[in-house]
Amino acid sequence: MATKNAKIDVHHVTRVEGHGNILVNISDGKVEKCDWVVPEAPRFFEAMIRGRFYNEVQRITSRICGICAVGHTLASVKATEAAMGLNISKQTDRLRRILKHGENFDSHILHVYYLVAPDLVGAPSVVPLAATHTDVVLRAMRMKKLGCDWASLIGGRSTHPTKVLPGKFSKLPSEQDLLSLKENIVSIVPDVVETLKTLQSVAGNIPDFQRPTEYVGLIDTEEYGLYDGKIGCLQPDGKTLETYDVSEYRKVTNEWVSPNSTAKYTKHNHSSYAAGALSRININFEHLHPEAKKIADALGFKTPCFNPYMNSIAQFIEAVHSAYMTIKYIDELLKDGIKPENPEIKVKAGTGVGATEVPRGILFHEYSYDKDGYNTAGNCIIPTNQNHANIQNDFDKLVPELIAADKNEKEMELALEMLVRSYDPCISCSTHYLDVTFKR
Amino acid sequence: MGLPIIKPKVAFFDFACCEGCQIEVTNLGTDLAAVLGIVDLVEFREAMTETTTERIDISFIEGSFTREADRKRLEDIRNRSNIVVAYGSCATIAGINALKNRFSSEEYKNMVYGKDMNMPHLDSQEAQPISAVIKVDYKLHGCPVNRNELAKLIVDLVHGKEPFVANSPVCVECKLRETVCRYDVGDYCMGPIARAGCGAPCPADGIPCEACRGCWDHPNLDSIIEVMTKAGVPADYAKVKGEMFTHHFFKEKDKIQR
Numbered sequence: 001m002a003t004k005n006a007k008i009d010v011h012h013v014t015r016v017e018g019h020g021n022i023l024v025n026i027s028d029g030k031v032e033k034c035d036w037v038v039p040e041a042p043r044f045f046e047a048m049i050r051g052r053f054y055n056e057v058q059r060i061t062s063r064i065c066g067i068c069a070v071g072h073t074l075a076s077v078k079a080t081e082a083a084m085g086l087n088i089s090k091q092t093d094r095l096r097r098i099l100k101h102g103e104n105f106d107s108h109i110l111h112v113y114y115l116v117a118p119d120l121v122g123a124p125s126v127v128p129l130a131a132t133h134t135d136v137v138l139r140a141m142r143m144k145k146l147g148c149d150w151a152s153l154i155g156g157r158s159t160h161p162t163k164v165l166p167g168k169f170s171k172l173p174s175e176q177d178l179l180s181l182k183e184n185i186v187s188i189v190p191d192v193v194e195t196l197k198t199l200q201s202v203a204g205n206i207p208d209f210q211r212p213t214e215y216v217g218l219i220d221t222e223e224y225g226l227y228d229g230k231i232g233c234l235q236p237d238g239k240t241l242e243t244y245d246v247s248e249y250r251k252v253t254n255e256w257v258s259p260n261s262t263a264k265y266t267k268h269n270h271s272s273y274a275a276g277a278l279s280r281i282n283i284n285f286e287h288l289h290p291e292a293k294k295i296a297d298a299l300g301f302k303t304p305c306f307n308p309y310m311n312s313i314a315q316f317i318e319a320v321h322s323a324y325m326t327i328k329y330i331d332e333l334l335k336d337g338i339k340p341e342n343p344e345i346k347v348k349a350g351t352g353v354g355a356t357e358v359p360r361g362i363l364f365h366e367y368s369y370d371k372d373g374y375n376t377a378g379n380c381i382i383p384t385n386q387n388h389a390n391i392q393n394d395f396d397k398l399v400p401e402l403i404a405a406d407k408n409e410k411e412m413e414l415a416l417e418m419l420v421r422s423y424d425p426c427i428s429c430s431t432h433y434l435d436v437t438f439k440r
Numbered sequence: 441m442g443l444p445i446i447k448p449k450v451a452f453f454d455f456a457c458c459e460g461c462q463i464e465v466t467n468l469g470t471d472l473a474a475v476l477g478i479v480d481l482v483e484f485r486e487a488m489t490e491t492t493t494e495r496i497d498i499s500f501i502e503g504s505f506t507r508e509a510d511r512k513r514l515e516d517i518r519n520r521s522n523i524v525v526a527y528g529s530c531a532t533i534a535g536i537n538a539l540k541n542r543f544s545s546e547e548y549k550n551m552v553y554g555k556d557m558n559m560p561h562l563d564s565q566e567a568q569p570i571s572a573v574i575k576v577d578y579k580l581h582g583c584p585v586n587r588n589e590l591a592k593l594i595v596d597l598v599h600g601k602e603p604f605v606a607n608s609p610v611c612v613e614c615k616l617r618e619t620v621c622r623y624d625v626g627d628y629c630m631g632p633i634a635r636a637g638c639g640a641p642c643p644a645d646g647i648p649c650e651a652c653r654g655c656w657d658h659p660n661l662d663s664i665i666e667v668m669t670k671a672g673v674p675a676d677y678a679k680v681k682g683e684m685f686t687h688h689f690f691k692e693k694d695k696i697q698r
Contacts, residue, residue: 014489043456043506047548048539052684053677059650060684063536066460066584110466114487125488127481130473138470145469158467159460159584162645170646257556374677 003403015115046378054373070103071358079365080166082352099154100227101322106147107359108315113140120202212236212306215279224287238304246355265389272389275361277314292321347373360424384425448497451483455503461528464587496521504530504537504567518574526570527580533654537567538687581653606637613640633659
């Protein structure tokens, strides 16, 4: 027997960054309303940077997001560098990659442990788990701290980094700093092993829901697409891959304003696409570090994976990749030695795009500067915006399936909240959000 | 102001912000477990599904007030709380959000939304600190807040101790940690007018202080513009340089003609 009537109104989904609402109305077995709504207060970052000098723009746009501050900083300096034709040294590239991996590890641990895990063990949050699963929670806190220290060592701070500038770092880590970071990462391996066991024990509680979609993420020639690369668009067949230069990002994002949505949506070849760890891993699986592939094997994870709930599993596999790649980069840097550098920055007029992957997906910043280096225009397209239409399409397929499976209101609500959470949305990155009052 | 109970009920709320100050709470690592040992965390939407209808002893509010629709929620939090702490610069001084206040709402809506700017549901007014709407008992400045300072504030409030709010320029803290002055290396810096308490990490990391905690109580706003101009910042830009976090300080002093 299928569900006849249900009304779900989740005002401000919890355990996500930013504010989102779920509205579902089922009457006589028919879906009358099924909406993912974003009422976040808009913040107007593109206006904030207007007229500001180039070397402070990344400090402003970092404040778009507290969780992906490193990513916004990196996309920002890359856009400024592209606009002014600045090149960075290999040492700067390597340090930025370590910084990016640090954020990736940090945010993924936060998401998997603090935001998703409570659902998998039937708890409302990590707080009561501190009493019932003390070891697990302390492990989560240790790993989270490592992520924070890791990014802070390179960036000065993980939330709104200080040391990252267009063309260079304002201060370099010492070789001793890097060595101790490596030791700290190596020392977390037992926690990684235990995390794997924890995930194996709760993996059966991850809903089985399949909806192939288009997956968008960076493809890098150096490694798994994260810090840099071209834009890859994996089609829903899981095989066909289209690529674009970062400068052509508007061909991929095609922003549009939905009449019943609070956010600017994006679309490429289909009515929506997905960004995030699942997209990256679907596009880049063969470039994972061998140790991360072992974790994927141990979790039975295979690509292409069409289940959006598996994003959290993809995040953990990526976190392991980030740990091992960082060790590799530290070894490389220590072999060559850290060299002081002070490249000359020549300010000039121009427009440029920077792209990087933040934990929850591909991020674009585009800026224009005048001949004296003052910002004249900006555009930031954040991954969560790119995922909204895809979340809506998932809802449209999932709700009828939940009705057919005779789920009650509470079960439906949980399934929908878990789906939203699985995307790890970061709604406070609200550069573009509109605010809509819905008529009920 | 002391608290008569051993484990006070603590809640975290957010308005227009990046939620980075909440992230700083999670960045306490295992120290967070110690903090959780002395308070009863009853509401924290980013990390918890639980909510409370009971009276709250200490409410932490992050983010700026940017739209009328949020007024009722703020008043409700005030009515439910014994102590309200505005934490993070968005909440204490309108922070980075106030940068858009340089423009009229027509201007900034047009810059971001272009042809869609007149859609009726696009509501955003001037960014203001939380204290513009409700009474705030304590302010914890910083972008982001210093997580150790936040932990200390919680410990102080739990023990009924009056929290310390730094009221000196950041320059004092650079001297204490023997950081070479940014002006001596050919840079500019907001340190002379900026509120200290952070420990001056930015100049030590090789970048100028942007006054993310706003101004200390006696800033010489005329002088900082002069100092920056002498340091080579173009005169027009020196006037607006401090706006990144201190827009409303300058505005109140009527220093910026727009």
